[in-house]
Amino acid sequence: MKNNSNAGKSIAMVIGSLVWVSSALAQTLPKSGVIEATYTAAGSDVKDIIVTGDDAVYLFESTLLLANNPVSPLMQNVTARCAEVGLSGATATGYCVYADKDGDKFIESFTYQVGDTKGKGTLGSGTGKYKGIEGQLVWEQVRALPSDKGTFNYIGKKTGSYRIR
Structure with a gap:
């Protein structure tokens, strides 16, 4: 026994x-992998500077929440704070700083045509486990959610690839 x-x-x-x-x-x-992530975004207008008529330079900020993305460990349980600037009717440019529970971070720089619901991003400037990160992705607004004037909420998708040197 x-x-x-x-x-x-x-x-x-x-x-x-x-x-x-x-x-x-x-x-x-x-060290490398695909990006297939769904996220929730919430943001608001910070400042509009009227140029003429309908033309304005704007500043916008948002927060992205990425939680359940088991296919893409890079985008699993991270948040991002984003800032965007653009000219209405032209191209918008911005940056998102992603952070995980350990405080490690990486940056996505993005561009898109104002009014479009799709854009491109480039990953870089990582710290900690993300040091040496490089990547390309496409993001897309999948579903707009209810929001107040001057704010937005939507569900989005990111696809692409990354590698860490």
Whole structure:
């Protein structure tokens, strides 16, 4: 009976070790991969500077929440603070600073034609585990959500790839 008990303990320890190693491996960020992420965005107008008529230079800020993206560990459980500036009817440019629970960060710089619901982004300037990150992505507004005047809420999608040198 004692031998069976020890065998059971040994098996339990082996299984426990395998589960621990598996969960540790699942949490590490691959050095390269695809980006397939869904996010929620909320933002507001900060300032409009009227040029003439309907033309204005604007400043806009937003927050992105990315939680359940198991296909893309890079975009799993991170938030982003974004700032955008543009001229109505022209091209908009901005930056998003992504951060994870460890405080490690990376930047997405993006551009798009004002009025479009799609744009392109480039990843770089990483710290911690993201140091040396490079990547390209396309983002798209998938569904607009209700919002007050001067604000926006939407669900978006990002697709692309990255690598960390």
